[in-house]
Amino acid sequence: MxxxxxxxxxxxxxxxxxxxxxxxxxxxxxxxxxxxxxxxxxxxxxxxxxxxxxxxxxxxxxxxxxxxxxxxxxxxxxxxxxxxxxxxxxxMPDEDKTASVEPGKWYLALDGIRDPGNLGTIIRTAEWFGIDTIFCSADTVDVFNPKVVQATMGSLSRVSIVYTGLTELFQKYKNIPVYGTLLEGIDISGIKNPEQGIILIGSEAQGISKELIPHINYRITIPPAETSKAESLNASIAAAVVCYALLR
Amino acid sequence: MxxxxxxxxxxxxxxxxxxxxxxxxxxxxxxxxxxxxxxxxxxxxxxxxxxxxxxxxxxxxxxxxxxxxxxxxxxxxxxxxxxxxxxxxxxMPDEDKTASVEPGKWYLALDGIRDPGNLGTIIRTAEWFGIDTIFCSADTVDVFNPKVVQATMGSLSRVSIVYTGLTELFQKYKNIPVYGTLLEGIDISGIKNPEQGIILIGSEAQGISKELIPHINYRITIPPAETSKAESLNASIAAAVVCYALLR
The missing domain is CATH 3.30.1330.30 (Ribosomal protein L30/S12)
Known part of the structure; x- marks a missing residue:
């Protein structure tokens, strides 16, 4: 008992x-x-x-x-x-303070994702598309929140999550291209054969923080249909479509 | 008061x-x-x-x-x-019993989506990619569930949701191609310039029902990376990636 x-x-x-x-x-x-x-x-x-x-x-x-x-x-x-x-x-695994980025690989960086379901789904999706490390800003929801853990469907046991300052990360790895998802940018389907980089996803309510914008090398967007009056896509949906478009 | x-x-x-x-x-x-x-x-x-x-x-x-x-x-x-x-x-809008499909357009058909967040997110994503009508099997979660309504972020006010028998629908519109998302199928990125159709998404736990499989004209899949041990993608993520891949 x-x-x-x-x-x-x-x-x-x-x-x-x-x-x-x-x-x-x-x-x-x-x-x-x-x-x-x-x-x-x-x-x-x-x-x-x-x-x-x-x-x-x-x-x-x-x-x-x-x-x-x-x-x-x-x-x-x-x-x-x-x-x-x-x-x-x-x-919990030991905290990875190093936050290292290797050339020739893809990473996700999450800037303040607040919804546990979104974070869990992004981790699950990242594994599917072959991403093994995700960087999260300090104000991203805790990855060990029970709702996040459940939504990862097991991918949390195989994907590394590193909480780190994103500005410092981008400064340290200036030679790695940063793809930032914005409402205005280059049509994601027009980017031909990208080989490596960090895909930056903004928060549900505010998008990408002002201080991170200057670190973006490619401002990318998922263009809406002409008929659409929707203001944006859900953050986990945007992450998935970008992963599919860039990594496949 | x-x-x-x-x-x-x-x-x-x-x-x-x-x-x-x-x-x-x-x-x-x-x-x-x-x-x-x-x-x-x-x-x-x-x-x-x-x-x-x-x-x-x-x-x-x-x-x-x-x-x-x-x-x-x-x-x-x-x-x-x-x-x-x-x-x-x-x-609620008047129930649309007709469930009509026009040639040259894209539709989604949901086979037993149970999670309110998933249904809401799919509706929001559908609008983004220009789909104005979604067919739902009777065992799909109620679209007027408060959690669904919130997750649509307003798209529910602009996308028509029709609860209908999917077998009957596919029988009635035999000339419209049905694209079914399965764990094994043609790589979605290999389908060139599709022009119209119904994208069929299975439920979170069971996937597409057995009785609907024979109505699928194109068995499609979003291939995982070789390194991935994830069993599947979330249903709303799969729907979004397929919409992006086929409709853009």
């Missing part, structure tokens, strides 16, 4: 300050938890799961502490409306 | 059965509400707004019933975590 204290500890991880203090986060659902176990099972500290789930999967990860929980107990610790059969408490 | 009964009526519209019975839905936020007022103000039945909002915008829509509400009252009627300054109660 789970102690009240244990339930409280897990709940605490839904809040940023407790995640930062303990350097732990949670993930839920069988496929997602298995993705983390497969990528590096040493990082999964504890599993809370139904007897059936533990019977099927538990033996493969002898080093992880396991707790058998009832459906009622799972409801108490879950962040989901419909709790799943397993919740994992996972250690 | 708002009566308890009025608050209860508005709350009821967060539930599908009450929306269907009353043929009304809600939208919140100044930009979104103004989009509905501008597209057809006769459909906006009531406005609940701050004194400041009414002072700025109220006079332009004399035919709409207006209620001045306090911040406390807005909290009681809002579906949002952070209530905005205006909430509108809007009449």
């Amino acid at each position: 789970l102690s009240k204290n244990k339930i409280k500890q897990i709940h605490a991880l839904s809040l940023l300050k407790h995640r930062k203090a303990m350097r732990l986060f949670t993930a839920e659902g069988s496929r997602l938890v298995l993705d983390f176990l497969e990528s590096d099972s040493r990082k999964v500290k504890e599993l809370f799961a139904s007897p059936e789930w533990l019977k099927t999967h538990g033996n493969r990860y002898p080093e992880v502490i396991k707790h058998e929980v009832t459906g009622q107990e799972m409801k108490k610790i879950s962040n989901l409306k419909t709790p799943s059969e397993v919740l994992a408490v996972i250690a | 708002l009566s308890k009964n009025k608050i209860k009526q508005i709350h009821a519209l967060s539930l599908l059965k009450h929306r269907k019975a009353m043929r009304l839905f809600t939208a919140e936020g100044s930009r979104l509400v103004l989009d509905f007022l501008e597209s057809d103000s006769r459909k906006v039945k009531e406005l609940f707004a701050s004194p400041e909002w009414l002072k700025t915008h109220g006079n332009r829509y004399p035919e709409v019933i207006k209620h001045e509400v306090t911040g406390q009252e807005m909290k009681k009627i809002s579906n949002l975590k952070t209530p905005s300054e205006v909430l509108a109660v809007i009449a």
Whole structure:
């Protein structure tokens, strides 16, 4: 049986300050938890799961502490409306302070993405298109927010997320082209055979910050149809279309 | 002051059965509400707004019933975590039973999209790329769900959503090509100058239903990078990339 204290500890991880203090986060659902176990099972500290789930999967990860929980107990610790059969408490990876950019590769840089679903979806999409590192400004939503973790669908276990000052990053790597998505710019489909770069995506409400604009080498846009009265595309949609257009 | 009964009526519209019975839905936020007022103000039945909002915008829509509400009252009627300054109660458009498809145009068909954010984002994206009609299977989430309405960012006021049997639709319009997004198919970027068609998007968990597969004329896919271990793309992301690839 789970102690009240244990339930409280897990709940605490839904809040940023407790995640930062303990350097732990949670993930839920069988496929997602298995993705983390497969990528590096040493990082999964504890599993809370139904007897059936533990019977099927538990033996493969002898080093992880396991707790058998009832459906009622799972409801108490879950962040989901419909709790799943397993919740994992996972250690955050060591913070990457270096933020290094290699030539010949593609990166994403996110400038203040606030919506957890958008960040999670961008991470999932980035992996799909072959991007393994995403730079996030300090005011981007925390990647270990439970809603972000769920929306990544496991890609978080395989894509590196580096919180860093974007201005400093662009200054340090002046020779790497920065593609900034703006409402006015070159039609993205007109850019022929780009080979490397950092794709900069602005926040949902404000777009790209003023101080980053001078660092953009290619101002790009996804042109709307003539009939469209929509003001913009969702940030995760814009990121995906640009990744498709530039990386394929 | 708002009566308890009025608050209860508005709350009821967060539930599908009450929306269907009353043929009304809600939208919140100044930009979104103004989009509905501008597209057809006769459909906006009531406005609940701050004194400041009414002072700025109220006079332009004399035919709409207006209620001045306090911040406390807005909290009681809002579906949002952070209530905005205006909430509108809007009449649903008449149900379009005809589901007609014209040659030379592009359409989306959604087969059981369940996530309100995905449906809203798809509607917003469709407008951006010039699609004015979306067909939804009966098991697609209700388009007047408050979370869908918010995620459309106003595009719902300009894009027609038709709930209809997709099998019947494809049978009726056999001469219109159906492009189905599958995990295995032709690389979407290899399709040259397509001119018209219906883009079929499957549900988040199950993809395209078995019974619809035989109606697909072009099985298309967005190929992942070789390094990707992601299982799929989010449904709204897939829809956007396909729209970009086929319609631009």
